[in-house]
Amino acid sequence: MNSITIPRPDDWHLHLRDGAMLEGVIADSARHFARAIIMPNLVPPVVTGDQAAAYRDRILAALPEGMAFEPLMTLYLTETTDPDDVAAAVNSGLVKALKLYPAGATTNSDSGVRDFDKVVPVLERMAELGTPLCVHGEVTDSDIDIFDREAVFIDRVLDPLRRKVPGLRVVMEHITTSDGVAYARSGGPDLGATITTHHLIINRNHILVGGIKPHYYCLPVAKREEHRLALVDAATSGEPTFFLGTDSAPHPTDLKENACGCAGCYTSPNTMSLLAHVFEAENALDQLAIFASQNGPAFYRLPVNDDVLRLTKRDAPVAFPATRETGAGPVTLFDPGFDLFWEVETT
Ligand code: DOR
Ligand code: ZN
Numbered sequence: 001m002n003s004i005t006i007p008r009p010d011d012w013h014l015h016l017r018d019g020a021m022l023e024g025v026i027a028d029s030a031r032h033f034a035r036a037i038i039m040p041n042l043v044p045p046v047v048t049g050d051q052a053a054a055y056r057d058r059i060l061a062a063l064p065e066g067m068a069f070e071p072l073m074t075l076y077l078t079e080t081t082d083p084d085d086v087a088a089a090v091n092s093g094l095v096k097a098l099k100l101y102p103a104g105a106t107t108n109s110d111s112g113v114r115d116f117d118k119v120v121p122v123l124e125r126m127a128e129l130g131t132p133l134c135v136h137g138e139v140t141d142s143d144i145d146i147f148d149r150e151a152v153f154i155d156r157v158l159d160p161l162r163r164k165v166p167g168l169r170v171v172m173e174h175i176t177t178s179d180g181v182a183y184a185r186s187g188g189p190d191l192g193a194t195i196t197t198h199h200l201i202i203n204r205n206h207i208l209v210g211g212i213k214p215h216y217y218c219l220p221v222a223k224r225e226e227h228r229l230a231l232v233d234a235a236t237s238g239e240p241t242f243f244l245g246t247d248s249a250p251h252p253t254d255l256k257e258n259a260c261g262c263a264g265c266y267t268s269p270n271t272m273s274l275l276a277h278v279f280e281a282e283n284a285l286d287q288l289a290i291f292a293s294q295n296g297p298a299f300y301r302l303p304v305n306d307d308v309l310r311l312t313k314r315d316a317p318v319a320f321p322a323t324r325e326t327g328a329g330p331v332t333l334f335d336p337g338f339d340l341f342w343e344v345e346t347t
Contacts, residue, residue, distance in 0.1 A: 003312045006289035008305040011036040012296045013194045013245025023062045024326020028268035030069035034305040038071045041108040045076035049089030072096040079118040083125040097132040104140045106219040127167040134171045151179040174247045176220040178230035192299040194245025195235045198265040200278050203228045214261040236284035243296035252329035267334040270320050276311050276342035310345045318343045
């Protein structure tokens with residue numbers, strides 16, 4: 001197969017930032033993706049419906065003329081989130097999901113949740129509305145090893161929370177372990193899981209062997225190879241639980257190549273080429289549309305996009321820039337360390 005055509009994909013987990021960074025990166029998503037679930041971890045975070053509406057307007061204003069892209073807005077769940085404000089924002093069609101960050105788990109998560117009991121009333125309202133909760137699934141306890149934080153979160157937080165709020169629809173965001181895959185698989189139709197492009201490609205050796213590679217550092221941190229293989233198996237399985245959420249997270253290069261480097265991989269420009277490479281290596285190119293274009297809309301109860309995206313395999317490697325220049329400084333693209341031959345042709 002030298003060419004495949006799939007319904008235009010969506011990105012079910014994306015960081016677009018704001019201001020000059022937003023202006024510099026938005027075209028990289030809009031070029032290939034029709035819609036994206038927009039993460040609310042700005043400074044200050046997007047907490048209310050009014051803030052989400054204003055952020056949506058800024059995103060659409062930053063979109064280059066002639067490009068189509070639909071930002072699907074989320075609210076950042078805090079311990080003081082008002083269930084009525086959530087219901088109004090959801091019922092108006094503006095907000096598609098809420099995001100749960102355990103406080104301190106990742107970039108700009110300080111306003112996140114410390115006491116999960118405090119958010120139960122909001123979660124109960126969300127269960128009534130059918131609104132998904134997108135979960136950053138890592139505990140933050142200092143005594144829990146960073147490589148174990150996802151598995152421990154499932155046992156200590158996620159499973160009890162789902163039992164406490166029956167009917168709550170949950171997306172386990174950016175799963176990185178076989179434990180995450182197994183739990184997602186066991187959860188029935190109200191439990192989904194996004195998988196990033198980079199976690200299908202790197203394991204923890206990529207970050208640490210032969211010198212520290214800050215551009216491979218993200219959260220949740222990449223785990224052992226056996227976990228990466230479980231993710232590849234899930235992504236290429238065709239099971240409705242698993243769908244693409246790139247977690248493309250731009251940071252200026254100098255804040256990544258830093259004594260305290262930021263977490264995040266910038267994959268929006270080359271994600272579709274990377275995914276075609278991974279799926280082809282698994283003899284699963286026929287599953288790419290299911291993972292990138294079909295399972296996400298089904299979970300979010302939205303239609304699959306009408307238009308298409310065509311990927312063609314070239315004889316020579318496809319060139320990508322090393323960095324995306326933005327008004328907030330250069331952003332280094334995720335480099336898989338191997339050549340890419342699949343090229344996107346949009347119609
Ligand atoms: O690597 C990450 N970067 N993980 C996250 O959870 C947040 C994101 C960011 O906002 O930079
Ligand atoms: Zn993220």
